[in-house]
Amino acid sequence: MANALKDQGNKAFQAKDYDKAIDLFSQAIALDPNNFVLFSNRSAAKAGKRQYSAALVDAEQCIKINPAWSKGYARKGAALHGQRRYDDAVAAYETGLKLEDSPALRKGLQEVKDAKASDERGDGADALGLGKMFGDPNLIGKLAANPRTAKHLVDPGFVEQLRMLQRNPSLAQGALNDPRMIDVLGALMGIDMQGFSREEGSDELPPGYQKAEPEPTPAPKPTSPPPQPAASSSKAREPPKSEDVKMADPEEDDEDAKTRKEAEAEKKLGAEAYKAKKLDEAAVHFQKAWDIWPQDITFLTNLAAAYFEQGEYDKCIEACDKAVDEGRSLRADYKLVAKALGRTGNAYAKKGDLPTAIKFYNKSLTEHRTPDVLAKLREAERTQAEAARLEYIDPEKAAQAREEGNALFHKGDFAGAVKAYTEAIKRAPTDPRGYNNRANAYTKLVALPEALKDTDEAIKVDPTFVKAYVRKSHVLFAMKDFTKAIEAIQRAADVDTEKKHDREIREQMTRCEMEMYNQRAGESEEETLQRAMRDPEIASIMGDPIMQSILQQAQGDPAALQDHMKNPAVRNNIMKLINAGIIKTR
Structure with missing residues (x-):
């Protein structure tokens, strides 16, 4: 139930429905109060609502439950960042980095340092949230x-001023001196920043919007009704006439829009060539699209895809x-950046460089x-682990480790023997002797379940290894x-055909047999059953x-049981019943 609620909460969080996410995570916490991940997730949801104090409480609880989990410190750092407690946030991120060199922690730490520097400079762009708005790569398109x-x-x-703000959003607050930026802010925020509405079809500009200086003087503050924005004050100067402003169709005059359309046309041609397996042609079109409009990185990721299909992995990277x-x-969508990093991982995987592939999958x-990227990461990790395991195999070193284990066993250092035998198993995983010897050492340590697992593994590796069955019997006896x-x-x-043991x-x-007889002495048939x-x-x-049919037949004709014993499966079952005391023998 807790996991199901957590999954629902994650979906709500991704949809930015923070209230719902908080409620779902809270329900999950009520069911599983020691689950540190739930507190981490709820902290993130509260931070999404800018409830930084509450987010900090959850982050602290996450760390309290599992102080070795680095992500808890990332949540704490984010909450402290939101509270503008920059030094404390830096300390939280640095503590997390000591546990794990995580890109998320490093990114968070840098953001805190940048925010602190921004506040010290007094630009205030972070405080107003202007940097994020003006840093939107689709800014011009939205305004058009x-x-x-x-x-x-x-x-x-x-x-050009807007382009400059895209490149350096920290200049956003200073740009507000241009009255046109009021309209820009209104468009980006979805509200009327002028505090009034014009009649349908009017070409007049709002009061207070003119090129002359100085700025309009706001009216004295009345007691009632509530104060109006300065821009709509009665003392504001008259606006220029509509003919003073050139009203142009942005589709015709916006050269950027025309250029972008040309690039999109090239991208479409590239996609068609890609589907037709004309990869050289596709690469040309995608490259041309980027050359025409170097503002959309999908042109580059598509180009990388064409190179990947060609087997040109270095060009893809x-x-x-x-x-x-x-x-x-360009402050592109993080999903596009993630796709590029994932495709880099794919290319390195194809080149056989799994460590680097894993690095980029994680990025x-x-x-x-x-x-899909998570699945590729897991597969790369499994493949790398298997390659490392196979590379580690060395029968000669396995024999040395086994001999070392024997020496430690005879000295009574059973824990040391287990360690040496484990090394022998890693060096020679198909040699049953390592498992069998380790089972003996585990038995001395009274770790009987582990010893039993090792005897079963030795038998699995070599079903004819008699000593493994003998060792298993001793473990079960214990x-x-x-x-x-x-x-x-x-x-x-049965296995000891040469009677060596x-x-x-x-x-x-x-x-x-003696112990089994003593255990069952005085036991009635009903108790035995x-x-x-x-x-x-x-x-x-x-x-x-x-x-059941065989047993019924044996009751009337005991000799028939011997015939059935010729079948190995039946014989095995009958021996189990004999050992359990259900079938009596004389």
């Missing part, structure tokens, strides 16, 4: 689509690197988490599971219709 701001774009100087660098300067996921112990030693006898097997068989049926395996055998 708005009737109130489209007319301003006929002035090349004003367009070069195009992706350029897309990332240009995307940073991509830091920008934007997608299932666990007082005498029925399973006698089954294991019987299996050892006959004496050891017979001695263990006798020990098991009840005890045996508590074993799921015995219950399954007794419920098998074929075995």
